[in-house]
C-alpha cells in the first residue's frame with residue numbers, strides 16, 4: 001500500500017494544532033489522530049461524509065499545551081482510545097509500545113516510541129508518511145522543558161530514531177507554526193537546526209537552558225494537563 005492508497009486528511013485549529021483522519025478505503029475503518037477539542041466536530045463530520053467508521057482515536061502523547069478531544073470522540077463513536085503504555089490517562093483502551101502495529105483493514109499503523117517532548121510520545125508510521133506529533137516539527141522540534149519532557153531522550157529520538165527512517169517519508173507534525181502543511185524527512189535531516197547540533201551535550205544545553213527563555217508561556221498549561229491526564 002502506498003501513500004495515495006488510503007484516505008488521509010489534515011485538520012487545523014487557529015493556534016496551529018494539527019489533527020489527522022486516516023482510513024482504509026476497503027473496510028471504511030478510520031482512526032482519528034490528536035483531535036484537539038475544537039476540531040472534533042469537523043473531524044466527525046468528515047467521518048460521516050465519507051461513510052467511515054471510527055474504530056481508533058489516538059492521542060500521540062499527554063498534551064500539555066492544548067485540550068485533547070479524545071473524550072468527546074469516545075462519547076460519540078465506538079472508537080477505542082490508543083496511547084503509549086506510559087500514558088497516565090485512565091480511559092486508555094489500547095496501550096501500545098515501540099514497534100506495535102494496529103490495522104485498519106490492510107492499512108498498517110506502526111507506533112514508534114519517540115520520547116523527549118513527552119515521555120509517552122508515539123509517532124505513527126503510515127505508508128509513505130509519518131505523523132511526528134511534537135517529536136519533530138517542520139524546522140524545529142517540540143520543547144522539552146514542560147512536565148514529562150526530557151532533552152536527552154529528544155536527542156535520541158531525533159538523532160537515532162528519526163535519522164534512521166527513509167528520507168522520502170512525508171512528515172506531518174502535531175503543530176505548524178509557519179503555515180506549512182507538511183515536510184519531507186530528508187529535508188528536515190539536512191536543514192532542521194534541531195537535527196543538526198554537533199552532539200548530545202550541545203543539543204541538551206540548548207533545549208534545557210536557552211530554548212525555554214525564548215519560548216512563549218503555554219496556554220492554560222496546568223488545566224490542560226490535568227484534563228488530559230484524567
Ligand SMILES: [Fe+2]
Nearest residue numbers: 063064065134
Ligand atoms: Fe505536545
